[in-house]
Amino acid sequence: MTIGDGIASWCLHEELSKNPMLEVTNIAKNDLFIPCSLNTTSINCLRGVEKGVSPLGDRIVDSFKTFEHFFDQQNPQGVYQGCEYQMWKEDNLQKWQKRYSGYNKINDNPFLSSLVKDYKFYFSNNAYFIDPLKLKQWFRSRHENLIHFKEGIVLKVDNSNFVKTSCGDFQFDRIIFCTSRHTRHLLSDDVDQNFLYYLDHSKDVAGSYLEINIPEQSFDFKESFNLVFDQFHCIYRKEQSVLQIGSTTLNRCALELAHEKQLLHIYDYIQKSSFIELPLFARFQQKTGIRHKGFKRLPFWGQISANKFAICGLYKNAFSFAFLAAKEISRSFD
Ligand SMILES: Cc1cc2nc3c(=O)[nH]c(=O)nc-3n(C[C@H](O)[C@H](O)[C@H](O)COP(=O)(O)OP(=O)(O)OC[C@H]3O[C@@H](n4cnc5c(N)ncnc54)[C@H](O)[C@@H]3O)c2cc1C
Structure with a gap:
């Protein structure tokens, strides 16, 4: 069994x-x-x-x-192939440099430059979007x-x-x-x-995130991607026409109710750091999963x-x- x-x-x-x-x-x-x-x-x-x-x-x-x-x-x-972009600013250079040796400048990447404000460096990873x-x-x-x-x-x-x-x-x-x-x-x-x-x-670790269906016309990108602003994720799933923003990490917590205040903080941060026109916060669905660490x-x-x-x-x-x-x-x- x-x-x-x-x-x-x-x-x-x-x-x-x-x-x-x-x-x-x-x-x-x-x-x-x-x-x-x-x-x-x-x-x-x-x-x-x-x-x-x-x-x-x-x-x-x-x-x-x-x-x-x-x-x-x-x-x-x-399962769909796409790209994850881990991004960071000048002041976090050392931390990320240790992990990613072959990193690049956002200014040299027209796709990222058109989407991202204030961030300087990135490392691109092949990723599978599930x-x-x-x-x-x-x-x-x-x-x-x-x-x-x-x-x-x-x-x-x-x-x-x-x-x-x-x-x-x-x-x-x-x-x-x-x-x-x-x-x-x-x-x-x-x-x-x-x-x-x-x-x-x-331990139980609760994770909440925002999710919304996005009409394809308003999000015209050729593949799925994940923009990671330090630790905050903005995930576009092309094949599902879905946008996700998150996620929270609450240790020793098994509450299946989303932590709205933290989600709003992440939403505001991504809005401030990108040129993407996000739908209003209230229009997103709030979801939570409990991970087992x-x-x-x-x-x-x-x-x-x-x-x-x-x-x-x-x-x-x-x-x-x-x-x-x-x-x-x-x-x-x-
Ligand atoms: C916000 C968030 C982002 C994440 N991002 C990633 C990621 O990018 N990549 C990644 O790999 N993982 C990610 N994870 C983690 C991943 O989703 C989980 O670790 C994974 O889904 C756990 O799978 P599981 O099969 O072990 O457990 P679960 O999917 O939780 O399944 C447990 C099953 O046990 C059953 N069950 C339990 N007790 C009983 C019982 N007594 N009787 C009958 N049935 C029972 C439940 O009904 C359920 O079907 C993320 C999680 C969250 C919350």
Whole structure:
């Protein structure tokens, strides 16, 4: 059994469904436990991260490569290529210089000069813009006949994998939790102490952003882009005709209500720093997702007891981590 209906489980189903010896049931309850995967400004982008610097960096690079390979092979719906421009001013030069050696001047770039005020330097990254709903539907269409999908709340899982749910009681050979920040509440006593320690030192991090549909005529650009003003993002998703502005990062917070004051601050900042004619603040929809930040920011995937596994703590790199996590976990089932 897999529990959860976010990017962690979508990728996992892709790998598990390749094994004809497995019979997989999935249970999730998205209207009660709202998936972060559908309330996200997700973009896959390496942002200057290189291998050999830290364990987290290594995971980010390996996962990104796994994702890119999947993209090249399968051309999934809901993933679009574009560009992310990390931008900064003179006074932040040292901080960003360390990270991005091959940076450029905004003045030398006619596209950016026409959109951005006050900022001096930029680094451009190839980026993949994710439309999570479309990607979910694409995955689902591939797995519809291979996985038994059930809608229900998982209430209790015991040591022997007997599972109580709102849609019945079941016995499973193996269970994989793709339940992000909710994982802790579902675990039985047989679970590895190191994993419990990891979860006890992980946290919820709420992220709010603004979103609006933009008529294509008023935003006539050739591809999706993300303008990053230091840490504030202005994301144009051409294929969806959507503009997003954000996002907030509220530590140890699981409030699904948007932080309007902070959003207004970000909106004002972007308006002040760009020539883009933004729609009025009040016209934007305010959205919030709750990320799960693992201990030391590290993601977790692996075995947690004799017949239980978990994928969680995917935080801000979920849409690439999930691809590697799925590949590595599914090897345990060969
Ligand atoms: C503003 C914002 C911007 C972001 N930007 C990026 C980005 O640019 N790139 C990136 O990679 N990531 C980004 N993220 C993070 C990313 O969206 C999340 O880390 C990711 O969606 C987590 O996926 P998941 O599958 O682990 O969990 P979720 O999507 O949260 O799914 C958890 C699932 O578990 C189910 N569940 C839990 N408990 C139970 C239960 N008891 N019974 C039944 N079902 C249960 C839920 O219903 C849900 O389906 C961003 C997040 C936010 C909020």
